[in-house]
Amino acid sequence: MLYFIKKFINTFITILLVSIITFYIFNILPGDPAQVILGLDASQEQIAQLRETMDLDSPAVVRYINWIESLLKGELGVSYKYQKPVAPIIFDALVVTLQLSIYSLLLTLIIAIPFGLLLVSKRNKKSYIPLSIFSQIGMSIPTFCLGIFLIAIFTVNLGVLPSIGYVSFSTNPILNIKSLLLPSLSIAIGASSIVVRYLNTSVNQQLKMDYVRTAYSLGLSEKTVLYKQVLRNALIPVITIVGLIVTDILAGSIIIENVFSLPGIGKLITSSITSRDLPLIQALVLYLSLIVILVNFIIDILYRFIDPRIRIK
């Protein structure tokens, strides 16, 4: 129980730190923030008015507390560009990005686990090298290049999958999966290469352990040792990198949504940077950070349940 309380306090401190950083970064704009936001040809009255609404004349600490207070009430400010409250805009985009992330994570596991097992079982054979090169290349291709190549193959040449546009799950589940398949595949190829690599290192570490030698000397077959004993232990550290993968998937979706014109967080963040819509960017960064922190928190807890050794420590 003490562990959970400690973990919880830790997570809380992280969230606090992140919120302070996100707040102050947008307040150290060179020059007058109001001037920067409105551009050079803004009139004096417009600037004064914006300073008033942004509450720029009160001290930064007061503004931070006000900001947090309104955040807790669910008010994230008003977008300059859309002239609408930020919260619903983000919510709509978040739905798209979450779906993309879930599909990507599923695809990552679907690709990585069989491929990783294949690599492990071929570790002393000639076919190991081409397989490992394959995973190296998967890690080195930028997601956007993969996206473009996949569009070229599946949309342009084969004409089986759409390259742009998003259909919501409630309108048509099949079209929804179809519209998100290529983008999630582009993310999953890179992410699964990382999982495969990690699984490979983890298995190789386990193979050096004493229990493996004992198992072999007891006359157990290679297959039994590998799949019944080694893999079980090797999979534990792999679970931790699922947290890392989620971060990767989120980063990948920021880029890939722009390749496939999906109306998600990534598309929103890039378009709001171009239009200098600061309240929207600030809220988006905070939201994405919160997601990352929460995922890591959940994985830490899960990890404890899976591996009893950590509980004893």
Next chain:
Amino acid sequence: MKDYFRNKNFLSGFIFLSFIIFIIIWGIIKLPYEINTIDISNKLADISFKHLLGTDHLGRDILSRIMVGTLLSVEIGFYVVLFGFILGTPIGALAGYYSKYVDEIIKKIIDTLMSFPGVLIALMLIAVFGTSAKNIIIALTIMSIPRFARIARGGYYSYRNSPFVLATKARGASNFRIMVIHIFHHIYGELIVTASLTFATAVLSEAGLSYLGLGIQPPNPSLGKMVSEAQSYILQKPSYVIIPSIFIIILVLGFNLLGDGINKV
């Protein structure tokens, strides 16, 4: 050194990067064409002796633009690794060597920064400070500092009470000397591996940002930007998209393999 070249990963990484260096040096000595000369009548030309890699949608020579763009990617990667190393290593070293409360705090900050998507930090900084090569370097450096700090912390932590450190201390060496000379000697290998892998990540992130139009600004050529410009011509001229992509892949793969190879040896 022989051991390194016997390692397949190191060798292939070395070959890839040699090719990149060859292209960059060729570009520095003599660019085949001026990179921004527009020649619409000659747009999307095929690969030929006149234009070794063809021309883009404005009739600019692709090879020349690749040469300059690759150099730019390597420069950005170099600065990111350099500053990440200079700033990250001492932070990690102090935390690992002196431990206690400082270590707890630094470890927390490193973990937090490591769990963030680097692109997100970069986007936030670019949103505030605008797009320029300098800002990209700053943003990506912030992402690379915790990587170096983490490796340095681990190394200094495990060596700080080892016999050779205690012996040196008994001989009267200062903490500073032990940290800079004695322990560093044992962990620089790991730091080189980190540098190589960070280089690869920096190149990938820069390409991603430039692809989004938030990195290097046109008309300066950047590999990521070239891919995004070429995207709409994929039907007419697939090689226009494929060529800059291949250069990004070779560059990233080269550094990944090199890092792996050093790690294994």
